[in-house]
Amino acid sequence: MHEFDAVIREYRNGTVKTSFSERGEEVISGIKFVINSMCCPDTNEQILECLHILISKNVTGNRPYSSRYKGFIGELEFAEWFRNNRPGTVSLTGGYLLPVNEGQETLNCPVYFTVSPESCFSDAYINVYRSLGQIPCKSMYFIRWNDSAPFGDWRKEDIMKTGTGLPVPELNVYLFDNEKSDFTGVPFDTFLKEFRFKRRPDILRGEAVKASYIQKMRHYNETDLLKLYVQRLIFDGFLGFGVKKGLPGDIDFIINSGVTHEMQFLEIKEKDLSKGTPRGFGMDVRRIDDLRRITQKTGIEYFYIVRRVDNQAKRNFVEWLIIDMNDFVRNTGDRIIPGGSGMRKEGTYNPTRICPYEVFK
Numbered sequence: 211m212h213e214f215d216a217v218i219r220e221y222r223n224g225t226v227k228t229s230f231s232e233r234g235e236e237v238i239s240g241i242k243f244v245i246n247s248m249c250c251p252d253t254n255e256q257i258l259e260c261l262h263i264l265i266s267k268n269v270t271g272n273r274p275y276s277s278r279y280k281g282f283i284g285e286l287e288f289a290e291w292f293r294n295n296r297p298g299t300v301s302l303t304g305g306y307l308l309p310v311n312e313g314q315e316t317l318n319c320p321v322y323f324t325v326s327p328e329s330c331f332s333d334a335y336i337n338v339y340r341s342l343g344q345i346p347c348k349s350m351y352f353i354r355w356n357d358s359a360p361f362g363d364w365r366k367e368d369i370m371k372t373g374t375g376l377p378v379p380e381l382n383v384y385l386f387d388n389e390k391s392d393f394t395g396v397p398f399d400t401f402l403k404e405f406r407f408k409r410r411p412d413i414l415r416g417e418a419v420k421a422s423y424i425q426k427m428r429h430y431n432e433t434d435l436l437k438l439y440v441q442r443l444i445f446d447g448f449l450g451f452g453v454k455k456g457l458p459g460d461i462d463f464i465i466n467s468g469v470t471h472e473m474q475f476l477e478i479k480e481k482d483l484s485k486g487t488p489r490g491f492g493m494d495v496r497r498i499d500d501l502r503r504i505t506q507k508t509g510i511e512y513f514y515i516v517r518r519v520d521n522q523a524k525r526n527f528v529e530w531l532i533i534d535m536n537d538f539v540r541n542t543g544d545r546i547i548p549g550g551s552g553m554r555k556e557g558t559y560n561p562t563r564i565c566p567y568e569v570f571k
Contacts, residue, residue: 219486229328236319253361254427254430257324258423258424258428259424261375262416262420262424263374264439264442264444264447266413266414267372267416267451268451269413270413272416272419275419276419276430279423280525284478284479285420285440285462287518288515288517288530290434292463294418299467301463301466302335302466303324303325303326303462304324304462304463304464304467304475305322306322306323306325306458306460307347307460308320308321308323308445308449309348309455309457310404310453311454312455313454314444314455314456315417315456320348320456321348321349321351322339322342322345322347323350323352324351324353325441325445327354328354328355328356328357329357329358330350335352337466340350341473342384344508345508350386351383351386351396351401352386353369353383353398353444354382355379356381361377361436362441364378366378372410372412376443379441383396383401387452388494398490405453405454410451457460457496461475462477465513474510474512475505475510475513476512476513476515477497477513477535478517479493479516480516480517480519481517484520486564490566491518491531491570492547492562492563493538493565493568494560494562495560495561495562495563496561498539511534512535513535514532514538515567516532516570517530533565533571538565541565541569542563542564546562
């Protein structure tokens, strides 16, 4: 049995703390040592400077900017943990769900697309796409980028029409045929034409906190930062505020069992304990509904992974926690509280449900 499969089984048996939470604490210093020895700060800082340009042009304020980066850090930390603790388990890149009309709900006939290095593609994605086609999706694309060329050799292109050139790797785009269960190569413009373009607002956010996030993220593995950058290059650079769209969604991480070929979807967040009662971890109601519907449509189980930190200010790592989304919903009750704006516009109301800490494993 592959190692992450063991985590899932231990979760179901109620014994996962010894293999997930506590072991995560034990290896964290070793992870940092390995990553620090592998990364190139100069290249990493260049990547992060470019990432800042993308995000700063696609958020409405400093709070959503910071929320983006907190999300990035949680996912990067999990990628490190997973690589160091579950080397025998296959992971797949998650993807984006993007409706093409303003006001559309996330799962209302979205365009689904994955952005992943060419070297990471495998036939396992066919099962993912076949399953997600049951949502249904308007169309489904796989965007592969050439990861054999160094970041410094990528061509510069002013993709947001702001006068700033950003590095763009060679891109190869494939359209998924759900009936044939196969990918067919298409021009990048075929993907872009799914969306209606509009005038991009001239904004720049996050300058006040930019340096602190670059400092926090510069130690991560260069490959992980490149993956993040190219994903945001497509989502925020080529699309972002420059297209009309509905409410976006994504799948953070996909586990593919090498034994049974069973898949699990993961939702990953970095959070501290809620201040009110019950003490626990929340998720906004709309997101809960989307995850439940994805499972209902695809039959693929969803797990919520929390990288617990001590507080909002210092954000020191405490432990990793896991819960099945069905268990999460079962234990939240009917109480709804106002959540933060998160990645949405500042001042928006986001109803949230809290699941008690003791229910997590």
